[in-house]
Amino acid sequence: MKPGYGAGMPTEDAHWFVVDGRRWRRTDPALPEDVAAALRSHxxxxxxxxxxxxxxxxxDAVAAARRRVGIAKHGLGERGPKWWEEPVEARVQRAREALTELED
Structure with missing residues (x-):
């Protein structure tokens, strides 16, 4: 199971998972489930x-696919600005924008 999807142990602040001694940022828990599920699918x-x-x-295909991975992970809050430092509205908007970009 990939980090952020329930694998590993969450840290005390619940912002990270630890898997095999490595810390991974969790998916933003404030995202609507339908948006998060679509981003996980992408x-x-x-x-x-x-x-x-x-x-x-x-x-070229590897580079394009890695770009899509990055867009999805940013949308999920697993990369980019720390989701816990931003207002929920901004986080949800970023996730929806990432989903729109991936669906184009």
Missing amino acids: LGSARATVGAASRRGDD
Whole structure:
């Protein structure tokens, strides 16, 4: 299971998971479940595309898929600004914008 999806032990502040001694930022718990689920779906698809493109040796496809991984992770709050330091409205808006970008 990937970090942020229930794997590992949460830290005391609940902002991170620790898996095998490595700290991973958790998905923003304030995101609407439908938005978070859609972003996780895009994230999984993009990660699979990274692997397939890498096996084919298609560097352009790997770069494009990694960009999509980054967009999804930013939308989920797992990268970029620390979600716990921002207003909920801004976090939800960023997630919705990431989802819109991934669906285009």
